[in-house]
Amino acid sequence: MLSPAAARRIFDIVLGNTRARDAEVTVAGLRQDLTRFAENAIHQNVSEESVSVSLRVVLDGRTGRATTGRIEEHALRRLVLAAEETARLAPPDADLLEVLGPQTYSVPERHDPATEEADPTARARAAQVAIETARAAGMKAAGYVSTGAQLLAHATSRGLSAHQTWSAAGFSLTVTGADSTGWVLQTAPSLADLDASVLARRATQKAVAARAPRPLPPGEYTVILEPAAVADLLGFLRPGFGARQVQEKQSFLTDRLGTPVFGANIALADDCQHPLATGPVFDGEGVPRRPVSLVEAGVARGLVYDRRCAAKAGVAPTGHGLPEPNAIGSWAQNLALAGGDSSVERMIAATRRGVLVTRFWYCRQVEPMQVVITGLTRDGTYWIEDGRVAHGLQNARFNQGVVALLNRVTALGVPERAGGGEEPPLVVPALAAEGFRFTG
């Protein structure tokens, strides 16, 4: 993968060749290896190495961007010409800010060289564990084992220089039986943190427990959402915490800042420094990402700001801006929902009749202001009766407002990094809530 030294060489060439006084360069490098299996065999086994160099310049009150996937000197010189040409032809932008000068960053150690360089045999062995565990239960395994790393570096013509490297490993498994499935997904900075045996047993046990599923009649139910299911729904709140979305009246928080939007037991933050978080500690303009308290005791307290929206609002940017120019502004990519003192086991024990959900699937927004989501349960849905799992349930469609859901939470577990696989993971606990609307 591209090294920080190679990124510095790119900065020197690009910034040394532009005539713009204000210029910013972002260099991204990716190494990603993934071993995919299905029907108890490895069927797709891949590796990729890529780079991206993106330059934005400001010329005469106009700005433009160009990007290249090539790092030869002639390609970088062409990049400079392309960025300058886009700026020359862009309309004047009265709100343009000069690029940032030097910043100070707190960069957590999230890079495991062994995970970046993991060989395909290591991944194949983990896949083998998954397959053998499912096969021993008379079931089929499908999933993946991934390893890799990313470099993100940012520099400006005014002296800013930042870089960060982090590794990533993932293990996901769907175990399929005659009439049921079970699933698990875990991600971590290091492959060594993923125990294939434990995860494979969990997915297999889920599939076994979901056998002979029964239909769930439409209605409102008490639900226990495991962390992946919580992340599947909470992810839809992310755009709404962006300041520009609120300023342009496209957020569920439009006209609601400072008011109670969720129950008093809900606290949400965006925090890239959270021990379970991942990703860069600076944004698309090089601003250090700082923790932002978004919701305190159910009251909407904060938004994430890019520099432009922050200037308009008269506040400091929070370090969540996307690369300029863009149509979105800022993005809360490290949502963290505060937990409580419960657990899935205790929530089940406290539930007389309800539904336990492993994950959701194909969630889409039906209505933006109450953040109503439709989707289905998948890979392990269970009926709870008198404090215990009674039997499996067939997958069921729901239509549920996330805002309404977070007003009816009765218990919260310990946060973990979780996601359903469709969107990047969040830091969320399991939760129990009343009145969840399954529509059949």
Place this chain on the structure above:
Amino acid sequence: MDDLAEFADLALDAARAAGATYADCRVVERRTQLLSVKNARVGDLNEAEELGIGIRVFTGGALGFAATHDLSAAAIRRTAARAAAIARASALCPPAHPSFADEPPAVASWATTFAIDPFRIPLSEKIDHLLRVDAAIHSVKGITSGEATLNLLRETKLFVSTAGARIRQERTHTGAGCKAGAFRDGELQERSYPAAFGGQFQARGWELVEELRMAEHAPRLAEEAVALLSAPPCPAGETDLLLESSQVALQVHESVGHPIELDRVLGSEANFAGTSFLAPGDIGSLRYGSEAMNIVADATPAHGPSIASFAFDDEGVAAQRNEIVRAGRFAGFMTSRETAAAVGAARSNGCMRAESWARIPLIRMTNVSLLPGTWRFDDLVGDTQDGIYMSTVRSWSIDDRRLDFQFGPEIAWEIKGGKRGRMFKNPTYGGITPVFWGKLDAVCGPADWTLWGIPNCGKGQPGQTIGVGHGAAPARWRKVRVGAAGR
């Protein structure tokens, strides 16, 4: 200009040296331009290029794939060797009978056509165009957001294989669309033109943007967004349902296009995109829908200027037109060389495509199109006594076997006594795939048929996003469950 063939030949030599019994590679050079204007300000403005190579190596009874942006000789050799090592590692958990349907190696060259090269239109003219569309949206009282976007792509791809294939393809795609938003009293309503997901995408040039006449449509669009705020919600119940053609395209995409991917049927996507309610033995026997339902998967350029048309797929298989549903009866899958062999087919029907040089080809929809019927749209409305007409995708969700769906268009109108009446907001409809298609009773004719390009179909791990095509015309379904879905 880089010599793509030099990189490709080096990769094949390196793959052979690494022990490949078969190898192919794609060298892909791509240029894109993304422009958007939102609320009178330039949103996106990015000119991008990339070049890279992806090498697929078959050795030891399995495939391995590796890709790199680094086209130095040393890096290409290293990447080919990595692909071979990956293939050998797969032997720990090998598939039962890996094999590939035969395909004669082709030597060919092909390119899409356009009337006006979109990359030669000055950037300032493009931005002015988008600013005019945005201004037209904002000219309507009550509008709180407006957006117009333009996406351009030019790609040159060279595919070579150790079997002797050598195929160069060049394509130019243009996409454009706009969206109006109106917020009032805690409610947001939006309207898109000519379709959701950034509008229309075709293998054409700037002439597509001119034909869309977005600035002329924008005020009507904006007025509808504002009117939706005062409209009653779509009533719940069972009624006849008419869908506008881009919504029909989505219906085809989700409930036909994905379940007919043979890799899903065979379990390859079980962990992510899901499987399918179809089985290999369903060909010729399963009733997919009514007699009015005729669907093809047609990758040939003759189908139209689609972003999913090509001359050869990413395994070097020639583009084909295949019947998927004939008069309601299921007729065939979309296949690859490997899945074709798995079900005993003599040949792949050529549906393998990769998002980029960095990803492996997967079975992806080509142009999965509902063939036109004979109705004129006005006659179809006139023939409907009690129904709802819904238009433009807003939300879409379907289960992992592609059976249970719920879709929510942006806007709907009541139809009473053969006439379009009052507007409804927040419409949704749902059903079970073969039951729903069994209720199809009328499809509009060629005059109302549009070849839509949808740019954002996702599949695979690592994820791949690719453009697909769907020809569709407005159509009618009888007695469908409709109604507001949530709160």
